[in-house]
Amino acid sequence: MRANTWLTLVVILAVSVVVAVCAGHQWADPLDVARAFFGDDSLRGRLLVEWRLPRVLAAAASGALLGIGGAVYQGVFRNPLAEPYLLGSAGGAALGATVALLVPLGLPQSLVLALLAFAGAWGATVVVMGIARLAGSVDAAGLLLAGVAIAAVLGALRSFLMLALSDDTVNLQVVLSWVLGGIQTPSWPGLGLLATATVAAIAIALPLARGLDALGLGETMATGFGHDVRRLTDVAVLVGSGIVAVAVVFSGLVAFVGLAAPHIARWLAGPLHRRLLPASALVGATIVTVADAIARSALPPAEIPLGLVTAVAGGPFFILLLARQLRA
Amino acid sequence: MSIVADDLVLRSGGATIIAGVTLALPATGGVAVIGPNGAGKSTLLRLLAGVVAPTGGAVTLDGTALAATPRTERARRIGYLPQQFTPHWDLTVADLVRLGAERTGPVAADRLGNVVADFGLSGFADRRWSTLSGGERARVLLAMVLAVDPDILFADEPGASLDVRHRLELVHMLAERSRRRLCVAAVHDLDLAFRYFDRVVLVAAGRIVADGPAEAILDDRRLDETFxxxxxxxxxxxxxxxxxxxxxxxxxxxxxxxxxxxxxx
Structure with a gap:
């Protein structure tokens, strides 16, 4: 492999970013974008560079995080249907974030949001793993079942909180739009933070590649090849949920990207994780960049929640995968 | 003396699967582990290979407890060939062999090529697992496990799912290997066990019933009783x-x- 594959992935992402910067309820010409970059000081140019570009880059970074997170999850659970949203970690992050948005805790909301989303994602994942181990089934099926159950409980809790805590002073619209997923236009420091988190996620996930590859041979083979399967599973699940938590903090609940990106990446780059993880990041970035562009420009002047766009596109994809797996 | 089991016990879910096995294996030679279904052959092999930890007793590798041996060192010195193997992802032959070879660290491309060639896989290195025949799969699995040329091979029913020609080929290969390395195999086919292995260990109900040179065990009445x-x-x-x-x-x-x-x- 296949320098071509990487080049293609990077070029497609770059093209998507340019198109996404052009897209909006007012479409811009790529030439306008270029001019805006090189010092066009008109209002329109400044809007493109200071408003639209950061949002597009944030979408790409969130997508990259979801892609890597999904690839790590699928690797550790050895199940192509594994997804952060099926395993409780995204649900946990969403519950934490709902509390942060609805309960006044006297701290800056952005900080509380990040912390509670993290806590929710880690907590939910640890509970899921605990339940699976208690039930004596640490295998993929046990974890997935526990994850589905916990995700349902967390979703119900979140809905209850939204009903119970909303009053005239709390804007339910804010929570709802966040739950439905959406990229907020970040400040430049915020974008820097997100970019750092994305690079860190790749740097932390890549050393897991060898272990995830071995896990893909089965637990017995992985043990025979010198891996501590239990420790490897623990570490990979925690890394995966940490990555998902970051994505959830920045983009709310965006479903199916963590599922679809690794699949597409596997078709393009093969199933070896040293290639799959970076490829999933690139594919995930492309998907969310495009989905966010559609969300912004499909029904002007309104904006469709990003989570709805990915769900509408991702649902059929999931069904297709399920059908393929059932046939196999 | 290369690998020694001392009063090995494995209990799982209230059942005793291995009930006190003491066994010393030399640095070279072919050892067949035979016994009826459920005797504990596979489990004994897993314990000896360090793939499963015993609940009692210990395995020592050249005087060091296997549990205290670094995992990578264990993976380099011991190869474990499982009875059944299905990779979760549809990897190519070259990638599968690479994963086997890389268990001790990064591997240069030319050395990987040598391993692929040594096991007669050159013709289909780029084929995916799902497209391989049973005989090809067995060879790929063997190449993965032996890619680092481990001192000891534990093989669980090698070739049990293969047709007679491929099974013979595989067992023959193990017998060849046992001239310079230790090969321990759980074997279902008794004729293969007695014909290709120097030493036979007869196991029943998690215990060793008889252990000795193949010719001696062949004439032993305990063979009839055990089966x-x-x-x-x-x-x-x-x-x-x-x-x-x-x-x-x-x-x-x-x-x-x-x-x-x-x-x-």
Whole structure:
């Protein structure tokens, strides 16, 4: 492999970013974008560079995080249907974030949001793993079942909180739009933070590649090849949920990207994780960049929640995968 | 002395699967582990290979407890060939062999190419697992496990799912290997066990029943008792062939008892 594959992935992402910067309820010409970059000081140019570009880059970074997170999850659970949203970690992050948005805790909301989303994602994942181990089934099926159950409980809790805590002073619209997923236009420091988190996620996930590859041979083979399967599973699940938590903090609940990106990446780059993880990041970035562009420009002047766009596109994809797996 | 098991015990879910096995294996040679279904052959192999940890006793590798041996060191010195293997992802032959070779660290491309060639996989290095025949899969699995040329190979029913030609080929390869390395295999096919291995360990109910040179175990009456059959030992010019005959007493006893119960009613 296949320098071509990487080049293609990077070029497609770059093209998507340019198109996404052009897209909006007012479409811009790529030439306008270029001019805006090189010092066009008109209002329109400044809007493109200071408003639209950061949002597009944030979408790409969130997508990259979801892609890597999904690839790590699928690797550790050895199940192509594994997804952060099926395993409780995204649900946990969403519950934490709902509390942060609805309960006044006297701290800056952005900080509380990040912390509670993290806590929710880690907590939910640890509970899921605990339940699976208690039930004596640490295998993929046990974890997935526990994850589905916990995700349902967390979703119900979140809905209850939204009903119970909303009053005239709390804007339910804010929570709802966040739950439905959406990229907020970040400040430049915020974008820097997100970019750092994305690079860190790749740097932390890549050393897991060898272990995830071995896990893909089965637990017995992985043990025979010198891996501590239990420790490897623990570490990979925690890394995966940490990555998902970051994505959830920045983009709310965006479903199916963590599922679809690794699949597409596997078709393009093969199933070896040293290639799959970076490829999933690139594919995930492309998907969310495009989905966010559609969300912004499909029904002007309104904006469709990003989570709805990915769900509408991702649902059929999931069904297709399920059908393929059932046939196999 | 290369690998030693000292009073090995494995309990799982209230059942005792291995009930105290003590065994010393030399640095070279072929050892067949035989026994009826559920005797604990596979489990014993897993314990010896360090793939499963015992609940009692210990395995030592050249005087060091296997549990205290660094994992990478264990993976380099011991190869474990499972009975069944299905990768979760549809990897290519080259990638599978690479994963086997890389268990001790990064591997140069040319060395990887040598391993692929040594196991006769050059023709289909880029094929995916799902497209391989049973015989090809067995060779790929063997290449993965032996890619780092481990000192000891534990093979769980090698070739059990293969046709007779491929099974013979595989067992022959293990026998060749046992001239310079230790090969321990759980073997279902008794004729293969006695023909290709120097030493035979007979296992039943998690214990070693008999252990000795193949020729000695072949004539041992405990073989018949352990398998619950009577063996006819047919001498041929290629050695002795075992033909199992049902022991008449095994079935008649309960039927007679049942009849007696019926009469008394």
């Amino acid at each position: 619950g059959v009577r063996f006819r030992r047919l001498k041929t010019e290629d050695g002795t062939i075992l033909q199992a005959v049902q022991r008449p007493t095994v079935h008649r006893q309960p039927i007679a008892a049942a009849t007696a119960t019926w009469r008394s009613n």
